[in-house]
Each structure stands twice: as structure tokens, then as C-alpha cells.
Amino acid sequence: MSYQVNGHTIEHDEEGYITTLSDWSKELADEIAKVENIDMTEEHWAVVNFLRDYYDEYQIAPAVRVLIKAIKKEMGPEKGNNKYMYELFPYGPAKQACKIAGLPKPTGCV
Amino acid sequence: MAPKDSDDIPRMHHPLEIPKLKCGAMEDSAPYPASPAHQASVGFPEELLPDWKERALAKMKDLAEKNRAFKVYLDACVKCGACTDKCHYFLGTGDPKNMPVARQDLLRSVYRRYFTFAGKYFPKLVGARDLTEEVLDEWYSYYHQCSQCRRCSVFCPYGIDTAEISMAAREIMDVVGKGQKYCNEIIGKVHVVGNNLGLQEKALRATLEDLEEEIEEDTGVSVRLPLDEKGADILLITPSADFFAEPHIEGLIGYAKVFHEAGVSWTISSHASEAANFGLFIGSYENMRKVSLRIRKAAQDLGVKRIIFGECGHAWRVAYSFLNTLAGPWDFLDPKYPVPQHILEFTWDQIQRGNLKLDKSQNDHIRLTYHDSCNVARASGMGDQPGGQFEIPRNVIRAVCNHFYDMDRDTIRESTFCCGGGGGLLTDELMDLRTKGAAPRMTALQQVTEEHGVTHMAAICAICKTQFSKVMPKFGYDMESIVSVHQLVSNAIVLTGQGGAEDEDGEEDAA
Numbered sequence: 001m002s003y004q005v006n007g008h009t010i011e012h013d014e015e016g017y018i019t020t021l022s023d024w025s026k027e028l029a030d031e032i033a034k035v036e037n038i039d040m041t042e043e044h045w046a047v048v049n050f051l052r053d054y055y056d057e058y059q060i061a062p063a064v065r066v067l068i069k070a071i072k073k074e075m076g077p078e079k080g081n082n083k084y085m086y087e088l089f090p091y092g093p094a095k096q097a098c099k100i101a102g103l104p105k106p107t108g109c110v
Numbered sequence: 111m112a113p114k115d116s117d118d119i120p121r122m123h124h125p126l127e128i129p130k131l132k133c134g135a136m137e138d139s140a141p142y143p144a145s146p147a148h149q150a151s152v153g154f155p156e157e158l159l160p161d162w163k164e165r166a167l168a169k170m171k172d173l174a175e176k177n178r179a180f181k182v183y184l185d186a187c188v189k190c191g192a193c194t195d196k197c198h199y200f201l202g203t204g205d206p207k208n209m210p211v212a213r214q215d216l217l218r219s220v221y222r223r224y225f226t227f228a229g230k231y232f233p234k235l236v237g238a239r240d241l242t243e244e245v246l247d248e249w250y251s252y253y254h255q256c257s258q259c260r261r262c263s264v265f266c267p268y269g270i271d272t273a274e275i276s277m278a279a280r281e282i283m284d285v286v287g288k289g290q291k292y293c294n295e296i297i298g299k300v301h302v303v304g305n306n307l308g309l310q311e312k313a314l315r316a317t318l319e320d321l322e323e324e325i326e327e328d329t330g331v332s333v334r335l336p337l338d339e340k341g342a343d344i345l346l347i348t349p350s351a352d353f354f355a356e357p358h359i360e361g362l363i364g365y366a367k368v369f370h371e372a373g374v375s376w377t378i379s380s381h382a383s384e385a386a387n388f389g390l391f392i393g394s395y396e397n398m399r400k401v402s403l404r405i406r407k408a409a410q411d412l413g414v415k416r417i418i419f420g421e422c423g424h425a426w427r428v429a430y431s432f433l434n435t436l437a438g439p440w441d442f443l444d445p446k447y448p449v450p451q452h453i454l455e456f457t458w459d460q461i462q463r464g465n466l467k468l469d470k471s472q473n474d475h476i477r478l479t480y481h482d483s484c485n486v487a488r489a490s491g492m493g494d495q496p497g498g499q500f501e502i503p504r505n506v507i508r509a510v511c512n513h514f515y516d517m518d519r520d521t522i523r524e525s526t527f528c529c530g531g532g533g534g535l536l537t538d539e540l541m542d543l544r545t546k547g548a549a550p551r552m553t554a555l556q557q558v559t560e561e562h563g564v565t566h567m568a569a570i571c572a573i574c575k576t577q578f579s580k581v582m583p584k585f586g587y588d589m590e591s592i593v594s595v596h597q598l599v600s601n602a603i604v605l606t607g608q609g610g611a612e613d614e615d616g617e618e619d620a621a
Contacts, residue, residue, distance in 0.1 A: 014142045014291075015538065058313035063354045066320060082356065082590070094355075095538070107296050108306030109351040109358075109386060109422075109536060109572035 003031050017098075017105050024052075024102030032100045036091075044088055044100075046074060051101040061098050061106050068093075119584055120202050120546055125521050125554040128195045129204035136205040139543050140251045141535070144289035151298025152397055155287035162286035163241055167224055169282045170217075174225065180278055183270045184221045187211060193262040193272075198527045199255050202546030207252050210262035210272045216252055217279050220245060250288060253279040255543055257535055258391065259484035259528035276533070277393030284392055292537035293388045297397050304404060305350035305384035311337075314380055317353050321363060331605040333370045335362070335378065338412065342377035344369070345409050347429075347450070348420025349385045349572035357594050358575055361421050364596025367603045368457050371466050376418075379408035385425035386572065391534035398428065402436040415444035418451045421594055423483035423532070423571030426452060430490035452492050454570065457599060458502050461509050467604040470512050476566045477513040478598070479558050480504060481551065481578075482526035483571035497523075503570055503595055510602035515562040521554040529569070531577030545581050552585040568595050 003010045003018070010023045016035065018024060029048060033040045040048075050070050054062045062070075064082070072080020085093040094106050120129070146156035159165060174181040193210040195201065200208035207213065215237065222229030222238035229238030239245065258273035283289065296306045303310060309317075318335040325333045336342060346369075352362040369376045382404040389398030409417055417440075419429050429450045434440065440449040448455075460466050480503060492498040500523045507514055521527050530547030558564040569575050569592060578592035 058310065058316065060307065060309055060313050063317060063359065064356055065359060066317070069320075086589075091538075104308075106307060106354065107292075107299060108354075109349055109576050110307065110355040 003028060003035075005031050015099070015105065018102050021102055021104070028102065029100050032102075036096060036100065038089070038096075038100070040100075041088075043075065043079060044097075046071060047085070047088060047093065047097050048101040050074075051097055051103060055101070055103050061094060061103055064094055120549040122201070122549055122553040125201075125518055125527065125550040125557070126195070127201070127553075129201060131206050132204035133206060136199075136203050136208065136255060136543065137248075137251060139255060139540065140247075141254050141537055142291040142539055144291045144294040148291060148294040148298055149284075149287065149289050151301065152284075152289070152294050152392075152394070154284045154289055154294070158287045162246070162288075165286050166241060166246070166282050167220075169285050170221060170278075171225065173278050173281070174221070177274075177278070179271070180274055183214070183275055184218050186268045187214060187218065187270055188268070190267060192265050192267060193270075196262045196265050197256075197272075198259070198261070198530060198550045199257070199543065199547045202530070202549040203255075203543070205255075207248075208255055210266075213252055213256055214270065214272055214275050216245070216249055217275055246283070246286075246288065249279050250283060253283070254290060254535060254540070257484070257528045257531070257533035257547070259532055260488045261484065261525065261527065264488065264524055273533070277391070279393075280391070280534075281393035284394065290392070290534065293392050293534040297388045297392070297394075297401070300384055300386075300388075300401050300404070304381050306386050306388070307350040307354055309350055309353060309383065311380040314353060314378075314383055318378070321359070321366070325363060325366065329605050329608045331370075331608050333366050333605065335366050336376065337378050338380050339375070339377040340412050342375045342412060343415045344374055344376035345382075345405075345412060345414040345417050346376055346378050346420060346453075347382060347385045347405055347417060347425075348378070348453075349422040349425060350383055351572040351576065352420055353383075355572070355576055356579065357590070357592060357597055358421075358572055360597035360600060361594030362596075364594065364598075364600035364603075365420060365453055367600055367605060368453075368460060368466065368596070371603065371605060372456075372460050373465075377412060377414070379412060381411070382408035385419055385422040385429070387425055387428045388534060390424055390428055398432070399436045402428070402433060405433075406437040409440075410442065416447040416451065417443065417449060418453055418456055420453050421570040421572065421596060423485040423573060427485040427489040452502075453596065454502050454506055455493055457596070458493070458506050461506065467606075468510055468602045469604050470510055470602055472601045473511045473598050474513070476511065476593070476598070477515070477562060477564045478507065478511050478593075479515055479517050479555065479564045479567050480507055480522075480595075481517075481529065481567050481569045481574060482522050483569055483574050484526060484528045484532055486570060487524055487526045500524075503568075506595060507568060507598065510598045513562075515558050515564055517554040517558050521550065527551040527554065529571075529574040529577040530581065532571075532573050536573050536577060541580070544577060545584055548577065548581045548585075552581070555587075556585070566591050566593050568593050568598060570595050
């Protein structure tokens, strides 16, 4: 189970989350997005970048409302809402966006 | 790799409609296996052991000797058929192996072969069969199509509890090295970090501070969500989803407002930042105990007087039924209060005392129904009256909401349907099963939508809330149609000093 990027093989688990977080790169994010049927736009990148910054600070993905608040601040209320997040990432901003951002999947009753 | 969507969402005319049989329809359904690291983190063999068969039988023997209920359940079934159409997974999938009696028989047939006289000598006559790798795989598939909701046990004339058999089967599989990823990874995380999410103290603190700011912005009142505060009276133990997911967080805000208005001191603990106890789902007493002992340690370290549980279904079963034996005695707590208490008991008490100012019209945009969570409904109680676990949530709802309508009587209270994601099945690779298993509940919901214009459903379990937010859109509802009970309380509560509502004529934002 692996992604191929620029001749490199990057391992992932059954669900497509990369197993070594330091393997992440922007090219890899594009590749994961392709497998997920997502065309990465500026808005997608804003989410992915926020998730990565938050993870650097707290070693976990942010709660969805924290993410939405941050996007609202950056891009306005038309984009900073739950519905829009699900338009960007149909399988959920927490899980699908984390996968593309190279972060572990949030576990538990979420 | 995106989870596969269900291609045939069951459309039922009635929540109890019996489906046409579809033999083998779900035989390929199975959750991801636990990795060697996940297995090790919860004290089980890393992979399937070479002598797995002997060990499995030894474990079965051990369970039958030590757990009288388990042995009685295996021996007592007379195949009357009362349970056959009671399981939501059977109703949703039509697979006859999801009939509770058939699910029990997957294990019972092996028990008979090795541990009963008739099965040892005349196996064919009594439906006994050898334990083979195919049987083990069948166990893995179908014991992960049981959410341990216990609806079938309500209708069994002998009270046979399929949940107990399903827990035992999972325990047997765990000890031979065939564990499930979702549960075992999560339990391992609790042992290290203290919660299912893996949320560390720093992140938890930041989340709580953020919510404090948000409440102050919304209401103009400073409401605290304290963390690790020594000397607080109340320790709140709540599912970590309450710090992360929607609509769970709205419920947490509700608890904080109730505590604030009640004028009590309370705290969350970073050491025991989880109510959920997945040790129950895998039938592992040792893991259940280890998780529970974190609560004991937190209560002692913080010097609290009482423990209150937030909205989490199976956690309340573990707390209500087993906390004393798992992690007691609780003689260091204030004997004036039950150990533990449920947040709904606390809130209902405050409402009865008149300590909360409530403006029900704040929920007038909602026409509500209530989903009884299985573990609360059938495995616990609330308050000091029989049936309190049904009445207290409804009492609170009626106190904060003008438009409330119950669903079909056969699908609520002790006969409630599982949400479809309980018992350690709330994982993406089981989405097809989860969607089909939710069909009876969704059909009952559609009925009250047609009859009464119901728009929202409330629940008091983190698993139910997440499950419904994922499956309701497949049945034509918005994902925000599932709400926390304390979210409704939060909407209605008028904090002391809060502008707007019927106070003065200031705007909502006025301080």
C-alpha cells in the first residue's frame, strides 16, 4: 500500500493515511487528493496548511469548529462554514483533509 | 480509498418491516484488523498464534466456567425465534446470520462440539461444528456486525443477551491474536494519552479556552471550562468527542452553562479526559479496569467530592453498572451524592429547583424527537425511579423545547433501535453496515417527520451523534439535524447577566 511521487514510494495504511508523517510533501498532497477525487484549489490548500500548522503546535488535528473559525477569519463567512467544508472535502474536513495534509486520522467517536 | 458508499440503502415502509432473506449478503463485511503494535498496546498477541485453536477453546472453557451468564446463554436457547426480527442489522441487511439466534449459534455450535456430551459424540444431530479458520473468519465478520445494543435480549423469553456472547467472541479472538483495529488502537491511546482522540493537555486547554471566549462573545457572560483545577467539587468525565466533534461540542457548552448557573465548582481532568471505555466492546475486563482507574486517580489527585458523566451511552453503562467494582471503593467522595451521577440528573435537578432561567422559544425553530441510546436505555438507570433513564432526558427536553414528538413506541425506550454505529463499529470501513443498520431508526424518524414535521433528533451518546451526522444525509436529512440534549439546554438557558431575551431591550451581544 503506497503512493508514488517523483520516483519515491511512500507507504500508507489501509485507509490511505501515510504511515511516516515526515514523508509528506506538496506533491504527495496532490497525489493523495487525486486518489480521493479532489482537485486541489486555493481553498483546499488553505485548509491543508492550517491543519499542518495546528498539528505542529498541538500534535493533533483541530476540532472542526476551530478549523472553520480560522477559515472564516481568513476567507470570510461564505467559506468559513460547515457546509462549505463538506463541499471541499465530501468525506469530512476532519478525516479527508487530514489525509491529504499527511496527518494521522482522528480516532474515537468522531 | 475513500469509504465506499452504500449502493443499496434500504427503503423500508415501516421501521419493523421484515426484509426478504438475502443469504450471505454481508459475509464480506469485516473491519480492518489490528496491527501488531495496536495488539501489543492492549496486551494481546501481535498476530494470529500458531496454536490459536487450542487457545481459543481454552479461553471459551475459561469463560464458560467463570461467567455463569455466558454458559447459561449458550445452553438455554430453545430456538423459539422470538429474536429473529429484532436486530437492526438483520432488518437492514436481510442477512439471516444477523438474526440474533444465528449470531449466537456461530459460537454456540463450537461450544457444543467441544463442551457438551451430545456435541462430542453426535455433532450433526445438535448443530455442533469444528473450530476451523473459516469459522474464525466468520466470527470476525459477524461479531463485528453486532453493536451489542441488547434489543434482542428484551424479546428473548430466557433473557439471552447476544451482547455478552459477542463480547466473549471478541475477547476470544483478541487472545488468539485476531483483534480489531478501531477498538484496539483507541484503547491503546487511552492508556497512554488519556482519551480516544489522543488529545494532549496543551490542545485540550487551548480548546477549552477557545470555547470560553466563544461563550463570552455570544452571551456577554464569562463562563469557565476549567481544566485540572484542584479542589473543585465536581469532576466532569465526558467523551473526548465533546472536545472535537459536532454537535458534541455544543453539548459541552451546555454542561458549562448549567454548572455556571448552578454556582458549583467543577473541573475536567487531562489525565481522565475520556468517558468512553471501549474495553466493554471487546469484552476485556482488564482493559476496562485500566481505563476506569484513570478516573479514580484523577478524582483523588484533584480532591473532588463528586463525579458527573457527560453525554456518552456505553460510558454510562460502565459507570452506572460497573464503576464501583472496577475502580471503587469511592469512600473518599462526598456520600451525599450518588457515584457517579449523570449530567442529565444534575440538570434536571437544577431545573426542578428553579435555578435555571429557560427561554424555550430559543428552540422554536426545531421540531424535535429523541433517540434513546441503547446502553442508557437497556443497561442503566437514572435518578431514583424505575425508567428514569427514559423520563429524565424527556423531562429536560420538554423544559427547554416547545415542540417534542416521540417516535413509534416499538422503536423507543427499552425497545429503542441502535443508531447503527455502536459497540465498536463506528469506523469508516463499516459504513455500508452502518447505513443499513441505521435504516430502522431512520424509518421511524421519517414517520414523525411526515406526521409532525419533525426536523431534528436529539441524542445523549457521542457514538450516536457521530453516526447520525454521517448517515442522516443518506436518508434525506441535514447532518446538523442531530443535536445534543445539552445543546438544546444551551440554546434555551438565559445566563444571569445575559442581555437580550426578556431582560431589558438590549441586543443579544450587549454585555
